[in-house]
Amino acid sequence: MLEIQGLRKTFAGFVAVNDVSLTIEARQIVAVIGPNGAGKSTFFNLITGHLRPDTGRVVLDGHDVTGLPPHRICRLGMGRSFQLTNIFPRLTVLQNVQAGLLAHRGRGRDFWSRSETMFRDDAEALLQSIGLAAVADVIAGTLAYGNQKQLELGIALASDPRVLLLDEPTAGMSAGETHETISLLQRIAEERGLTLLFTEHDMAVVFRIAQKIAVLYQGRKLAEGPPAEVRVNPEVRRVYLGEHA
Amino acid sequence: MTVSLIAAQLFSGLTTAMFLFLIASGLSLVFGIMRVLNFAHGSFYMVGAYIAWQVVTWLHPTGGAFWIAALASGVGVAILGGVVERLLLRHLYGQEELYQLLFTYALVLILGDTAKFIWGTDQLSVQGPPVLSGGLHLLGTILPYYNLFIIVVGPAIAIGVGLMLSRSSAGRLLRAAAYDREMLGALGANVGLLYTGMFVASSFLAGLAGALITPIVSVVPGMDVEVIVQAFIVVVIGGLGSFWGTFWGAMIYGLTLSFGILVFPEFSLFSVYALMAVVLIVRPWGLFGRPIR
Amino acid sequence: MSMPITNSLARPAVPAIRRVPWTLLIFLLLAPLAWIGSRYSIFLVTEITIDALFAISLNLLLGTTGLVSFGHVAYFGVGAYVCGILMKTYGVSFAIAFPAAGLGAALAALVFGYFCVRLTKIYFAMLTLAFSQIIWAICFKWNAVTGGDQGIADVPFPDMQWMDSIPGISGLSANARFYLLALTLVAVAIAVIGMITRSPFGRMLTAIRDNRERAAFIGLNVRAYELAVFVVAGGFAGLSGALYGIFTRGVFPDYVFWPKSAEVMIMAILGGMGFFWGPAVGALVLVWLNQEITNYTEYWPFVLGTMLLVLLFALPGGVLGGLAGLYGTLRRRMGRRDA
Known part of the structure; x- marks a missing residue:
């Protein structure tokens, strides 16, 4: 459904996204997590055409959409919400x-x-x-x-859209609002057969709905896999526990 | 085309350029740092010219007192600018550009009429300083000493302000403000005071430029509107907010205008506006500026 | 925040106030002036009518799309010159010169707008200003065609003999006839702008005004829309310029000089940019005040500047915005009394 191959983006020498690939199947719900500054937003902006990648490709349903302007990508079936x-x-x-x-x-x-x-x-x-x-x-x-x-x-x-990208869909929400929004998202994704790609800082949310998780750290993809696998990944634990413990 | 003709055009172009630089530098500073495009900058310049005339008339009706008058113009207009910024303009920061543009345009209207009310509509002239009367014979043409003075003073002020901006801590803060006003607030600098200072400095330059031009052109209503568009062209060519860009923008403008008259007398006016448009199309941040964001 | 109590199904699809054919009503209200109005009032209302079209055309950019054009006078000027030159120099009839003025202005807007919409905010404003000054410089210097600083004097009135066949008009003066002609053309133009504003295209423009980034991500090619509305607005400005040149019996470089761009902006903001009829109200107030005040003092710009300051600081929604606010307050008070 959405095929991301080797995306890389630098800003004035600083590598914001470094050779990240990710494959998302139709109707899959995928979360991108990582500490602040890991490059999640840049990664999203590369996919949706707000930024042009230095290298790499974004293929949406067989169409190469790399570097297309946002309105074209939108018309090809990608929707997004912003942080x-x-x-x-x-x-x-x-x-x-x-x-x-x-x-x-x-x-x-x-x-x-x-x-x-x-x-x-x-x-x-x-x-x-x-x-x-x-x-x-x-x-x-x-x-x-x-x-x-x-x-x-x-x-x-x-x-x-067939693919929906959500940048921090519950940012700034109360626990009640977060719960409501997540249920809503799940129901809508189910009803419409949507493919979802989202970033999220609330790990409870991530592990509740994601079928696959990709972890970004300092612009690189640190790990990728089903929640149960990512949860026990030692590197992820090091990065995250180091951050949050 | 003879050497003397080229020299004459070169000198007149350089004089125009340095004048415009004096005027446009203040405009560029305020835009670069406060992101306000000040239509009233030309009005400040006009008020400066009138104050110069007034002071000269009071002190020495027969001439003289020019330097005091020039200083008085700068200071007087600086105070005017400070009052305007403190009382009114500061309330419009962060608003849409449209409101800021129209605010400064309202000042153009009000100051223009106020000047008419006080000084009438006659052409007023001011005698230059006696020290600088006469001229230099050069390449078959005469370069008045006063013009030579302007050609030297322009770059001198540029270097002065340029150094102030790059060396002093206030200058560094101001440059940071140009990129991110909020960031500056987070640093704890008193942004409000900094902006007032900036606006006052810019007004001072405008008032000074207005006074310094009086020995060359007469003081008339309408000089405000005429000069502001020229100053806009200069800052756009050089790059809005870029100080050295403004310097080179003024050079390009002055020389294009003076030599344009030789080549296409009908279209020299056209050529400078076309230059401005081309720069905006090709490099909106100007020939010497850097893109922000 | 208050929740509306009414069920969404009970709402009328289009609120009553928007179903009133305002253009037609205003036209019917103003037309009789040709018969009963004094020479002076006809003169005044003709000017207001033409300026209203100019200001409403600007507001397509300013209020509807959020584009701050500081060079709208360019297209007004192109229209005035095209119509004036065609009618005076080439003896072309108004029926051809008038639409040609609109097309000419729209074409100029297409060429200039192509570059302008690539920029945003202050840079957009500056480039529109630069282009309008280019047009001004051409009008000012191209003596052979535009008459240079002398402009084109004695632009003829259109042939209005044919109006005799309309009952009731045969007794009217040329000024009154031109008033009727201008009023009709402006009414049609404003009706068309109104349709465009209410159309899906117009909705897209308001979306772009509110949020360019989001607009791109509902699939809009933002620049293309901006260019389209720039051309439309330019075309209508050209039509108003053509009428203005005939109204003042001449076309002069001052019609293209940048302070006139500021003036029409003031009209829009004075009446209220957020309202379709706001700029027309602004034109009415400005032209009328100008006439009244210049009877007493030559310092009209001072009054205008002061008025603008008051607007910016005390009444940023303009006259209509102020009235709407007042109406809202009153209604809430009444509502509380009822409850």
Whole structure:
């Protein structure tokens, strides 16, 4: 489904991502973990086209998408959410999701129709599924933080992606919100048959839903495998216990 | 084309360049560090010119007192700049560029009319310092001593400010601020005071430049709007925020304009704007600047 | 944060206030002025009408897409010069010169915009300014075509004889007829801009305004959209410029000089960039105040500058933003009393 081969990126001599490869099967849920500064965000930005890798390839469902601009990669079926919430703050919640639908369905070049009623049912159904139907007409920027994160997921889902990249989907959330978001993610991934790739600092979350874990450390891939295997990997334990103990 | 003609154009180009450098250096400092594009910089320059005229008229109606007047212009405009920054501009940091642009444009309107109200619309002229009257015969043309003075003073100020920026700790902090305002706050530096100081210094340069130009051109309403676009061109060519870039930008501008008149008299005006556009297209950070981020 | 109590299904699909055909209403309200208005009021409203189109076209960039163009006057100027030159120098009829002005301006916007949308923020603003000054320099110096600093004087009125066939118009003066013509053309143009704003394309523009990065990641080619709206806005600015040149019976380099870009920005922000009709309200207030104040004092720029300061610090949402805020406060008070 998503094939990452030998990605490398340097910033002014500093190697942020160093020869990282990762293969993700369809409908697999994969977590990328690592201490702060391990290169997780850069890794994501390389995959989604926000940064161009120095070397390496990203193959999405048989298409080589390396170095394509983000909008092209998005249209090929990759959705993403960002570490810092990334919504359209001055639009209403409904309009946020609707914008995603309009863009995905190629109506953006329509100059003449009225957009207000377009795909309204679909947008509302989508809001229903992420639990935001009650606040459909609220200006998105005024939502509580957790709800903004949920909305961001909604926007990403509007482009009907097959692969979803989530950068710290529960960052800054309370324990309750985290639990809710994770259940939501699991349910949606199940319903839509999504392939998920996410970064996360909360190990409880990671070990709860990930089917495979890749550990980054100082730009390199330290380990990769099923949770049970990674958990006992001595190198991972050294890095992590050294960090958190 | 004779040698004397080329020399004459060279001298006039250099004089223009160094004037613009004096003006644009302040504009560039403020943009480079505060990320504010100050349309009112030209107005500060105009106010400086009027103050110079006023002081000369008070002290020595028959001429003289030029140096005192120049200093008074610099200081007067510096105070004006400080007041503007403390009372108003600081509230707009972190806002959209549009609001900052329009704020400084509001100052252009207000200062322009205030100057008209106080000094009228007549052309006023100021006599240069007697020490620098006369000129140097060089390559078949005459280079007035005053122009020569400007050509020397321009680079002198450049080196002075350049050294201050690169050596002093305040200068280092200011450069850090250009890259990341928050980072600077985290370092514990008093960003607010630093910005005020920056704006005051920039205003001082504008006021001084306004005073120094009075022996060459007469003081009239509208000189503010005319000069600010030229200063924009200079800082864009050199690189917004790059001090040495501004110096070379001014050189390129001054020489393009003076020699452009020889080659395409109709289009020398056009050529400098085209130069600005080309630079923005090819290297938005300027010929001598570095891309930020 | 308050949760709306109404069920989403009970909401009307389009709020009532947005279903009102405002353009038509305003047109019907203003048209009778041609018959009952004084020479002065017709003059004033003609200018407001034309400026309103100019300011609304700018707001497609400023308020809708979040692009700070400091050179919108370039396209206004291109439209004015194209129409003026065609009508005065070549004797072309208005029916051809007017659309040609729009197309010419749109073409200029396409060429310049291609480069501008590659930049963001202050660099975008600077490049738009540079291009508008290039146009100004050309108009100022190209004597053979643009008349140089003298401009093009005596641009003729369009042929408005044909209007005699419309009942009620035969008695009207040329000024009143031009007013009706301009009002009609501007109304149609504004209606079209309104449609574009409400269209899916317009929704994409607001998404780009709110968040460029996210917009790219719902699959939008952000630069292409920005270029498209730059061209559209330029074209409509050109149409308003063409009308303005005829209205003032001449086209001069000052029409392309950068302070006019600032002026139209002030109109937009004065009325309220966040509202479709905001810039039109701004044009109304600005032109009317200008006329009133210049009767008393020559220091109009001072008044304008002071007004701008007050706006920036006290009323950043503009006149309409202030009114909307007031309405919201009132409604909340009323609501509390009801409850």
